[in-house]
Amino acid sequence: MISASDLTPAELAALLHFHADAGVDWLLEDQPVDRFAEFEAMRAARQGARAAQPRPEATAPAARPRTERRPATKPAAAPPRATPAIPDEQAVEQARFAAESARSLSELKTALEAFNGCNLKNSARSTIFASGTPEGRIMVIGPMPSADDDREGAPFAGRAGQLLDRMLAAIGLKRDEILLTNVIPWRPPGNRAPSPPEIEICRPFIERQIALAEPKAVLLLGNFTARHFFGSTETIHGLRGEWREISVSGRTIPAIASLHPQELLTAPVNKRLAWSDLLTFKNYIAAEILG
Numbered sequence: 001m002i003s004a005s006d007l008t009p010a011e012l013a014a015l016l017h018f019h020a021d022a023g024v025d026w027l028l029e030d031q032p033v034d035r036f037a038e039f040e041a042m043r044a045a046r047q048g049a050r051a052a053q054p055r056p057e058a059t060a061p062a063a064r065p066r067t068e069r070r071p072a073t074k075p076a077a078a079p080p081r082a083t084p085a086i087p088d089e090q091a092v093e094q095a096r097f098a099a100e101s102a103r104s105l106s107e108l109k110t111a112l113e114a115f116n117g118c119n120l121k122n123s124a125r126s127t128i129f130a131s132g133t134p135e136g137r138i139m140v141i142g143p144m145p146s147a148d149d150d151r152e153g154a155p156f157a158g159r160a161g162q163l164l165d166r167m168l169a170a171i172g173l174k175r176d177e178i179l180l181t182n183v184i185p186w187r188p189p190g191n192r193a194p195s196p197p198e199i200e201i202c203r204p205f206i207e208r209q210i211a212l213a214e215p216k217a218v219l220l221l222g223n224f225t226a227r228h229f230f231g232s233t234e235t236i237h238g239l240r241g242e243w244r245e246i247s248v249s250g251r252t253i254p255a256i257a258s259l260h261p262q263e264l265l266t267a268p269v270n271k272r273l274a275w276s277d278l279l280t281f282k283n284y285i286a287a288e289i290l291g
Contacts, residue, residue: 138217
């Protein structure tokens with residue numbers, strides 16, 4: 001068994017991040033505790049306490065019961081009625097209205113933070129909106145916030161974000177020169193996949209972000225993101241590396257999909273595939289945007 005004292009500070013921090021992402025709230029104690037023995041000891045102590053209590057005299061006359069009038073019992077108050085959930089269809093319409101009413105990214109951020117029609121917001125700590133700048137006309141879109149994103153309130157945080165920064169730097173890009181965002185603005189509980197109704201409720205906000213940013217090239221990261229925009233059921237390995245067009249607000253935008261940095265942390269062997277995709281992305285933006 002490995003003790004915490006055997007780990008370096010970096011290894012211990014990585015282990016704690018792993019437990020937090022896995023949903024662990026409490027750590028085990030250093031020594032095992034026999035809860036059965038504790039229960040038996042508590043029961044024996046209670047029995048001993050009852051045996052030590054003096055018993056009433058057998059000859060003592062029975063006390064005459066007193067008849068007292070008790071006040072009438074008030075009826076129990078009815079539990080508060082839960083606020084009815086917004087039907088999915090109505091929530092989608094509200095999301096579409098809120099998104100289309102925004103005339104800038106800052107207005108859209110305000111509208112998203114005020115929107116309460118998606119139940120994912122109830123369990124998330126932060127509302128994750130786009131960061132960076134639309135001026136570079138380059139947009140990178142991920143699937144949904146991670147635990148690190150939710151804690152820091154920004155997309156692509158933590159180790160995955162650090163790896164993305166290195167990936168972008170390898171093709172001459174910086175985080176603050178492009179626009180980074182996610183399809184889903186709230187972290188689903190336990191990192192579960194969002195349900196189809198939740199996806200449709202969030203769709204107007206991500207599409208409005210793209211429409212307002214007006215990118216000339218989009219990099220889609222991860223299986224969920226590629227399927228969302230390409231309308232396919234293939235895996236990321238079948239969707240990556242090829243330029244396709246996505247349609248948003250009547251405008252077509254070139255987009256290419258690649259593996260998410262978190263997938264590369266899990267399976268580093270796939271970094272060669274991601275590097276090939278990045279080179280394809282770099283060549284396009286060099287010719288069509290920077291050139």
